[in-house]
Amino acid sequence: MSTATIYARISLDATGEGAGVERQERECRELCERSGWEVSEVLVDNSISATSGKLRPAFERLLESKPERIVCWHLDRLVRLTPELERVLELSVDVHTVAGGKLDLSNPAGRAVARTVTAWATYETEQKGERQRSAHEQRRRQGRPFWVRRPFGYNMDGTLRESEAALLRRAYAQVLEGASIAGIARAWREAGVRTTETRNKPEGGEFRPTTVRGLLIHPRNIGKLTRSEGGGVHTELDTYGTWAPLVDEDTFRRVERELTRPGRRQAASTKRTGLLTGLLFCASCDGAMRVFSQTQRGKTYRYYCCTKRCNAWPREWLDEHLSETALALLSSPSFHPASEGEGITEEVHAARAEVERLRGLVGELLEDRREGLLTREQWRTEQAATTAKLAEVEGKLEGLERGRGGLAVDKLDREGMLAWWQDRERGQDGRRELLRHLFGAITCAPRGRGSKAKPDRSLLAFERNGWANDLALRIITPSTGEGDPEGE
Ligand SMILES: [Zn+2]
Numbered sequence: 001m002s003t004a005t006i007y008a009r010i011s012l013d014a015t016g017e018g019a020g021v022e023r024q025e026r027e028c029r030e031l032c033e034r035s036g037w038e039v040s041e042v043l044v045d046n047s048i049s050a051t052s053g054k055l056r057p058a059f060e061r062l063l064e065s066k067p068e069r070i071v072c073w074h075l076d077r078l079v080r081l082t083p084e085l086e087r088v089l090e091l092s093v094d095v096h097t098v099a100g101g102k103l104d105l106s107n108p109a110g111r112a113v114a115r116t117v118t119a120w121a122t123y124e125t126e127q128k129g130e131r132q133r134s135a136h137e138q139r140r141r142q143g144r145p146f147w148v149r150r151p152f153g154y155n156m157d158g159t160l161r162e163s164e165a166a167l168l169r170r171a172y173a174q175v176l177e178g179a180s181i182a183g184i185a186r187a188w189r190e191a192g193v194r195t196t197e198t199r200n201k202p203e204g205g206e207f208r209p210t211t212v213r214g215l216l217i218h219p220r221n222i223g224k225l226t227r228s229e230g231g232g233v234h235t236e237l238d239t240y241g242t243w244a245p246l247v248d249e250d251t252f253r254r255v256e257r258e259l260t261r262p263g264r265r266q267a268a269s270t271k272r273t274g275l276l277t278g279l280l281f282c283a284s285c286d287g288a289m290r291v292f293s294q295t296q297r298g299k300t301y302r303y304y305c306c307t308k309r310c311n312a313w314p315r316e317w318l319d320e321h322l323s324e325t326a327l328a329l330l331s332s333p334s335f336h337p338a339s340e341g342e343g344i345t346e347e348v349h350a351a352r353a354e355v356e357r358l359r360g361l362v363g364e365l366l367e368d369r370r371e372g373l374l375t376r377e378q379w380r381t382e383q384a385a386t387t388a389k390l391a392e393v394e395g396k397l398e399g400l401e402r403g404r405g406g407l408a409v410d411k412l413d414r415e416g417m418l419a420w421w422q423d424r425e426r427g428q429d430g431r432r433e434l435l436r437h438l439f440g441a442i443t444c445a446p447r448g449r450g451s452k453a454k455p456d457r458s459l460l461a462f463e464r465n466g467w468a469n470d471l472a473l474r475i476i477t478p479s480t481g482e483g484d485p486e487g488e
Contacts, residue, residue: 001036001037001038002036002037002038002068002069003037003038003039003040003067003068003069004032004035004037004038004039004040004067004068004069004070004071004096005039005040005041005042005043005062005065005067005068005069005070005071006025006028006029006032006039006041006042006043006070006071006072007043007044007045007058007059007062007070007071007072007077007078008021008024008025008028008042008043008044008045008072008073008077009021009024009044009045009056009058009059009077009078010044010045021044023073024072024073024077024098025042025044027073027098028042028071028072028073028098030098031071031096031098032071035096037069037071040067040068041065041067043058043059043061043062044058045057045058045059059078059084063087063088063091066091066093067091067093068093069093069094069095069096070088070093070094070095070096071095071096071097071098072095072096072097072098073097073098073099074097074098074099074100075095075097075100075103075114075117075118076117076121078095079118080118080121080122080125081118081122082115082118082119082122084118085114085115085118088105089105089111089114092105092106093105094106095114100117142242143225143239143240143241143242144158144241144242144243145157145158145241145242145243149196149198150196150197151196151215151218151220152164152168152195152196152215153165153167153168153215153221153246154220154243154246158241158242158243158244159243159244160244160246164193165246167188167193168215168216168221168246168247169246169247171184171212171216172216172247172251172252172255173251175216175255175258175259176251176254176255176258181209181212181213181216181259182209184209184212185207185208185209185211185212188207188212189206189207193207194206194207195207195211206298208295213259216255216256216259217255217256217259217260218234219234219236219252220241220243220246221245221246221247221252222245222246222247222248222249222252223240223241223243223244223245224236224237224238224239224240224241225237225239225240225241273291273428274290274291274302274304274315274319275319275322275323275428275431275432275435276289276304276318276319276322276432276435276442277290277291277304277432278432278436279432279435279436279439279440279441279442280304280313280318280441280442280443280444281306281441281442281443281444282306282308282310282311282443282444282446283311283443283444283445283446283459283461284306284308284310284311284445284446285306285308285310285311287306287307287308288306288307289304289305289306289311289313289444290304290305290306290307291303291304291305291315292305301314302314302315302316303315304318304444310446311444311445311446311447312447313444313447313455314455317455318444318455321455321457321460322435322439322442323431325439326421326431326434326435326438326439327421329438330414330417330418330421331418333414335414336414337412337413337414337417347400348397348400348416351393351396351397351400352397354393355390355393355394355397358386358389358390358393359390361386362383362386362387362390365379365382365383365386366379366383398419409433409434409437410437417434417437417438420434421434437464438464439462439463439464440462440463440464441463442460442461442462442463443460443461443463444459444460445459445460445461446459447459
């Protein structure tokens with residue numbers, strides 16, 4: 001039985017003729033079956049183009065194997081360049097194609113056909129490149145847009161896409177009003193604004209601060225031509241394109257100055273202040289650990305990290321862990337701050353006593369009324385007066401305990417600190433102040449590389465209230481921590 005070797009090659013040609021490898025192989029096998037040939041081997045090249053001159057391993061193997069005959073889908077799958085054809089011709093074998101029938105390469109007429117087909121394929125490829133080059137050149141000379149990808153704010157023909165252009169103009173104004181690029185990017189993400197479509201991502205992508213920044217400083221928006229320097233860097237040319245400017249040049253220049261000002265990025269990053277910023281230090285390099293973030297597959301992870309990047313801890317885990325430790329300390333009656341009583345004025349003691357007395361009185365009044373010792377009228381009057389007084393004294397005490405009466409956090413007793421901690425109005429800054437007072441500097445030993453490494457509370461050391469470490473070890477684990485909170 002005579003044999004045939006099937007050769008197939010992937011093609012991304014969008015000609016419609018470009019059949020997938022599976023279909024090429026299937027139809028070649030059918031041809032072999034019809035003709036009564038046994039398929040001795042199927043060789044497939046995954047290279048995209050035969051014209052790039054790149055080595056095609058399966059093609060090389062095909063030539064070496066000296067097949068009895070070659071079966072392929074079309075001659076252009078097998079060879080695209082004349083030198084390759086000549087190598088096939090040297091084999092003196094028949095080539096059978098699904099799409100074009102048999103090429104009898106054993107006679108001069110058949111070889112002439114094969115050479116002509118290949119020459120035309122080569123010519124076509126070269127023409128295509130030449131046409132593209134001259135079209136680009138012409139458009140560049142005429143100042144017409146020759147964008148590979150639709151820029152945000154524009155249509156491919158250079159007209160404005162008004163919905164996007166309006167967003168950009170608003171962003172220019174926001175930057176001049178002092179808005180952060182990260183804030184603008186966040187607002188766009190939340191509003192569902194997407195980057196422009198690409199072939200692989202027809203739905204566009206999410207906006208990142210760098211994308212927004214790059215968009216705002218692109219000279220295209222004032223109608224100027226640019227030369228791409230690669231890596232997203234564009235040099236402004238002194239020529240205007242034919243497309244509509246999106247923003248006036250004055251606004252553009254002011255925003256450009258602001259966004260390229262040295263220190264601008266630095267200023268933005270120091271705004272990312274965490275609950276523990278200023279309290280955390282790296283055990284390896286002694287450096288302060290600050291918040292930084294990293295985005296992977298669309299998810300943003302925030303870490304406390306030293307500037308040498310030798311030690312990183314998940315921000316949420318540390319914030320929660322230290323918060324819970326502080327709360328457990330403050331809720332434990334056995335915790336006595338060193339300053340206990342020192343800052344507690346007579347006024348606070350008196351107010352606390354008064355609150356106790358008034359709360360008791362409210363209960364007594366109710367009992368007296370139940371036993372009929374007071375008329376309904378008397379009870380109402382007494383009750384109203386007492387609760388009003390209670391509310392007043394409680395308010396005063398609260399103010400004193402939260403330091404609004406002039407007490408700093410280091411002058412508070414345990415209850416005062418607890419009230420301080422729970423006062424939402426103090427916010428993150430107030431809590432940080434209290435944490436600093438409770439723990440002092442917190443040293444973090446490196447916890448190992450990789451996101452799989454679990455945060456381990458035993459790697460934390462407190463400057464003050466060292467015994468808090470023991471407490472911290474016993475505290476119920478933060479729920480949102482990475483991995484097993486027990487850590488061991
Ligand atoms: Zn470090």
